[in-house]
């Protein structure tokens with residue numbers, strides 16, 4: 001009987017995983033002993049890091065997408081549909097079109113969702129760059145913004161790419177300086193916890209950079225409502241902050257599928273942090289943003305996790321004991337302006353060292369972004 005491996009989600013984690021499985025299980029796939037199927041609700045693969053550059057006119061949103069079919073190994077079966085239910089006892093998925101898909105091994109790679117509606121007034125009063133429409137609207141708003149108070153407020157953790165909001169304000173600082181407008185623009189960055197970033201060394205580095213560049217920092221700042229008419233943010237802590245342009249990282253949520261299937265709280269899948277196997281069901285894994293592991297919600301994490309899960313599933317298919325584990329490896333280039341960047345790498349429990357920002361690291365980030373399409377296909 002053909003063993004069915006089903007990957008839900010055609011983003012970074014799902015695509016890297018499906019291609020790795022196609023490679024690792026080539027003989028079994030060719031003999032028809034195994035099927036690798038991707039079910040994804042978007043025919044396009046979206047490379048979200050591109051959106052950071054859109055507000056500054058450095059990238060266009062169309063550069064962030066490619067058809068997922070162009071990125072997948074031809075041995076992977078693609079099914080464009082939304083998964084609306086997971087039955088882990090019956091090992092079956094229900095689909096929005098009314099059909100069902102059975103599995104022997106299931107990997108959830110459904111990412112994270114933006115839920116701005118959790119904060120009254122946010123949709124009307126705030127901009128963001130975490131999706132294509134938001135990034136384009138923000139580009140237009142920034143182009144018209146020549147004076148006033150720009151506030152970047154991160155609303156809630158966890159959120160995708162913890163460094164991206166820091167990058168945004170450092171880039172905005174450089175961008176306004178280049179235009180000779182910085183004296184007329186105040187910039188404030190707010191973060192919900194007691195420091196500027198979840199990781200102490202990155203938070204220390206960011207705080208120093210903010211101070212050098214006259215960027216205000218507010219910590220323990222949890223926006224509760226936005227008043228779009230008065231242009232005021234009100235916080236759970238009882239404070240208020242006026243803005244002229246609000247860039248907010250909206251609250252994030254996992255997938256309803258996960259909670260309804262009893263796989264985890266708030267839509268994030270409860271997994272063993274090393275094997276990425278779901279704690280509540282057999283033969284179910286989660287990778288990428290939807291997996292609840294103690295590291296960043298980042299593409300690099302999804303990528304390394306995909307390698308581990310591909311190895312583990314290939315071992316299981318071959319009747320071997322899986323030994324591959326994920327150690328929390330995360331790598332991250334962090335833009336520190338318009339032409340310099342730094343870089344950090346760490347695993348679970350590590351304290352990353354923030355490298356001296358440099359132009360070559362900025363070029364490395366841009367170079368990686370271009371070569372991403374090869375990485376997703378498993379060619380790098």
Ligand SMILES: Cc1cc2nc3c(=O)[nH]c(=O)nc-3n(C[C@H](O)[C@H](O)[C@H](O)COP(=O)(O)OP(=O)(O)OC[C@H]3O[C@@H](n4cnc5c(N)ncnc54)[C@H](O)[C@@H]3O)c2cc1C
Pocket residue numbers: 008009010011012013014039040041042044045046047048049050051052081082083084109110111112129130131160161164255257287288289290297298299300301302331332333
């Ligand atoms: C502005 C920005 C900048 C970033 N910069 C970086 C960076 O520099 N470095 C870095 O490492 N990371 C960065 N990230 C984070 C990175 O993009 C994500 O962590 C990464 O995309 C996670 O991959 P994923 O596969 O888990 O989810 P995604 O890539 O979001 O893919 C999820 C997929 O699942 C599909 N899907 C969802 N629900 C269903 C369903 N019910 N049925 C079927 N399909 C479904 C979606 O359509 C999508 O194809 C950034 C993110 C943003 C927003």
